[in-house]
Amino acid sequence: xxxxxxxxxxxxxxxxxxxxxxxxxxxxxxxxxxxxxxxxxxxxxxxxxxxxxxxxxxxxxxxxxxxxxxxxxxxxx
Amino acid sequence: xxxxxxxxxxxxxxxxxxxxxxxxxxxxxxxxxxxxxxxxxxxxxxxxxxxxxxxxxxxxxxxxxxxxxxxxxxxxxxxxxxxxxxxxxxxxxxxxxxxxxxxxxxxxxxxxxxxxxxxxxxxxxxxxxxxxx
Numbered sequence: 001x002x003x004x005x006x007x008x009x010x011x012x013x014x015x016x017x018x019x020x021x022x023x024x025x026x027x028x029x030x031x032x033x034x035x036x037x038x039x040x041x042x043x044x045x046x047x048x049x050x051x052x053x054x055x056x057x058x059x060x061x062x063x064x065x066x067x068x069x070x071x072x073x074x075x076x077x
Numbered sequence: 078x079x080x081x082x083x084x085x086x087x088x089x090x091x092x093x094x095x096x097x098x099x100x101x102x103x104x105x106x107x108x109x110x111x112x113x114x115x116x117x118x119x120x121x122x123x124x125x126x127x128x129x130x131x132x133x134x135x136x137x138x139x140x141x142x143x144x145x146x147x148x149x150x151x152x153x154x155x156x157x158x159x160x161x162x163x164x165x166x167x168x169x170x171x172x173x174x175x176x177x178x179x180x181x182x183x184x185x186x187x188x189x190x191x192x193x194x195x196x197x198x199x200x201x202x203x204x205x206x207x208x209x210x
Contacts, residue, residue: 002182004159010140011158013180013206023181023208 018054021047079118081195083107088191092118120148122194124156124186124202133204138178143186143202145172147194155189162189181208 003014028044036044081092085105094115102108111118123146126133135141145165147154156163156174165172176184184204188194 001159001185002180004161004184006161006163010175010177011161011163011184012177013159013182013184015180016182019181019208 017050021050025051078110078112079115081109081111083109083192086191089193089195089197091197092195117148119198119200120146122147122154122188123199125199126202126204129202130199131202133202135178135204135206137181137206137209140175140177141204143174143176143204145174146170154194157185157187157189159183159185176204178204178206181206 002016002019004011005014006012024047028047031040032044079092079094080097082090082097082100082102083106084090085107090106092115096110097108100108123144124130125144125146126141133141145154145156145167147167147170151167153164154167154172156165158174158176163174165174174186182205184206185201186204187196187201194200
C-alpha cells in the first residue's frame, strides 16, 4: 500500500516505485531497442528489479497466507 | 434486531439481519445482538466519494472529497487513511476528507476504531488512481 501524507488540508500519496516502474515499462521496451548509455541501462535494470522484488514479495505473502490457512484448518479440526 | 460478529480483538468483523445461528465461529470470534435495524446500523459509519461507495477508479487529476457520515451524535470520527489516522470534524452527521489524485496508487480508507465502527460494506472506501498510459 502506498504511503499517504497530509499537506495543506489534503491527503497525498507518495509515489510507489513499483507503479512508477510499471508505468515506464512500455517506454523501457522501446528504449532497449536503441543503444543505451550506462546510466540509462542502469535505470532500466533498476526498474526491472523493482518489479521483480514486488512479484517475489507477493508470491512469498501468498505462501505465508496459505500456510496460515492450513494451520487454522488443522487447529480447528 | 441484528447480529454482530467480533474478532478476538473485539473488532467488528461483520453484521447481519440474520441470527447467524449456523455461523462457524472460529479463532475466538464472538456474537452479540443489538435491537436496531440493519440500515440504521450501517449508517453508523459510511464513506463515499461523490455518489460512489466501495471502490472508485479515478484518473490523475485535481482531487476528490470523501464524505464521512455517521448517524451517531459525535463531533469527530477517526478515519484511517493508508495507516494515517485523521480526526474528521463532523457537522450534522457529515465530515469531509480531501484526497489529491496526482499520484497513481491506492487510497484505502476505513474506520480507525474498529470496535466502534464496522469496516464492512460502505464502511470502507478504496480510491484507485490509475496511471495515464
